[in-house]
Amino acid sequence: xxxxxxxxxxxxxSLVGSKSVRVYSVSLSSGSISTLxxxxxxxxxxxxxxxxxxxxxxxxxxxxxxIAVTDYNTIRKITGSGGTNSCCVSTIANTGATTVYGxxxxxxxxxxxxxxxxxxxxxxxxxxxxxxxxxxGIGDLDGTLATAKFFAKKxxxxxxxxGNLF
Numbered sequence: 001x002x003x004x005x006x007x008x009x010x011x012x013x014s015l016v017g018s019k020s021v022r023v024y025s026v027s028l029s030s031g032s033i034s035t036l037x038x039x040x041x042x043x044x045x046x047x048x049x050x051x052x053x054x055x056x057x058x059x060x061x062x063x064x065x066x067i068a069v070t071d072y073n074t075i076r077k078i079t080g081s082g083g084t085n086s087c088c089v090s091t092i093a094n095t096g097a098t099t100v101y102g103x104x105x106x107x108x109x110x111x112x113x114x115x116x117x118x119x120x121x122x123x124x125x126x127x128x129x130x131x132x133x134x135x136x137g138i139g140d141l142d143g144t145l146a147t148a149k150f151f152a153k154k155x156x157x158x159x160x161x162x163g164n165l166f
Contacts, residue, residue: 014027047086048089
C-alpha cells in the first residue's frame with residue numbers, strides 16, 4: 001500500500017529509498033517501484049535479492065553511483081544498477097558498538113564516508129573508522145574538530161562542492 005522510506009536519494013533517474021529490510025528504486029519516468037537490494041532480515045553480502053539487511057537506514061551516493069546504506073552498526077555499499085545479479089551488496093565497515101543514528105555522506109573524492117552517531121562525527125577511510133569531529137559530552141560548543149561539541153542524535157550530514165560538512 002504505502003512506501004514511506006527512512007531516507008531517499010536521487011540516483012540515475014530514480015529515487016532510491018530504504019525501508020524495512022530492503023532498498024527500493026522508484027522510477028521517475030514510470031513511477032514503478034522495484035527492490036534494488038535486500039530480501040529478508042539479516043546481514044548477508046551478496047547480489048540483489050540474495051543480500052540481507054537488518055534495518056537499512058540512511059543513504060549516500062558517490063559520483064560513480066555507489067550507494068552507501070546504514071544498517072544498525074554496519075555501513076554497507078550497493079554497486080551496480082539493479083537487475084538480476086547485476087547489483088552487489090558489500091560491507092564497507094562495522095562501526096563496532098556505535099549504532100549509526102544519523103545521516104551519512106561521501107566527500108568529493110568518494111573515498112571518505114562520514115556519518116553521525118550520538119554527539120560525534122565519524123570518518124571511514126578504507127574500512128577504518130575514526131572519530132573525525134566532536135568531543136565527549138553533549139553540548140553546543142564551537143571549536144576545533146577535536147574540541148567541538150554537538151547535540152546527540154543528529155539526523156543528517158551533507159557535504160558541499162567545497163568539501164565542507166554540514
